[in-house]
Amino acid sequence: MLQFLVKWTILLSLINQIFIENTNAMQAEENFEIKKNSLKTEKLHSGKYFGKPRDYWWNPDFLQLMGKRWQTQQVKSVLDVGCGVGHWGFLLKDILPKTTTLTGVDREPEWIKTAQERAQTENLAHRYTYTVGDVNQLPFEDSSFDMVTCQTLLIHVSNVKNSVLEMCRVLKPGGILVLIEPNNIGRTLSLSTLDMNTPMDDILEITRFQMLCERGKQALNEGYISIGDQLPGYLAEMKLEEIQVFISDKAKTFFPPYDSPEQEAIIQEIQEWSKKNFWIWDESETKRFYLAGGGDASLFEYYWEKALYRQNQRFLEGIEAHSYATSGGKLTYCISARKSN
């Protein structure tokens, strides 16, 4: 009897092991598929974010002030990491000496091609060059640039500390690191005239929904879209010097008759997003992040409809009725530090 029991126990443990190995293999395959898909959609998303409103992200006089604070007149070479189609780098030309060179690097060949074309059009091709590369393995020698910078790159990367360390590697001693990164959760509490009669719970529910998605995205190692708040701590850990943080003074203000070029561009973008049922991400991606963040699957549709309605239809209805107005606060951090000599 005892022998029989021992044999059964061994057999059961073998079956269990095979089951665990199969499950792990399936999980690994599934994770790989998710990663592959997310890389595909990441590109799509960046494309969505390169719309016209991006041209109005900064107040030019604020940028001049930041140029003084960062002492950009002493900068001879700049690296713009995750440059996309070049928006940030082109803005920087107004605060850099006329002879300064800028290198843009992005992992997407398509954006690099567009950035090169734009540099030609803007008569900057003799100073601005672009190349494909990954922030975690930058194709440059140590200590190559006076200034290394990025705008809304670190919100997309899985290991922010590694990425920042790699950016520091190519920075010259005494050079300046400039990181422009947001806290995106704050915008859910930036209210408008339409929120005055909205139940408090509705507003808090959307905030909770977005936080679940943000945390899920982070848990999947696909970046954290409110990373801005964490960066000064990382820079201190890395023993960088002269750490400074400012907040861009650009507000996303709306009031009737909504006829500024910026307001028109944003309305047009929201109209497009509304047609495509696009929120911060599309539905399937939002659901993936929400579930990974620990969201209750049975409540997803409820939250999704609310979030979409608040951002898209309700906004457009308010514009149509001339009843939508807001100061439009948002949190974009300008974080800088120097590499020690």
Ligand SMILES: C[S@@+](CC[C@H](N)C(=O)[O-])C[C@H]1O[C@@H](n2cnc3c(N)ncnc32)[C@H](O)[C@@H]1O
């Ligand atoms: C939101 S866009 C910002 C583009 C640009 N900095 C701007 O402000 O317009 C993020 C960019 O980072 C790029 N990116 C994402 N992960 C990257 C990585 N690991 N290495 C290099 N570029 C990356 C994307 O291809 C995309 O162009």
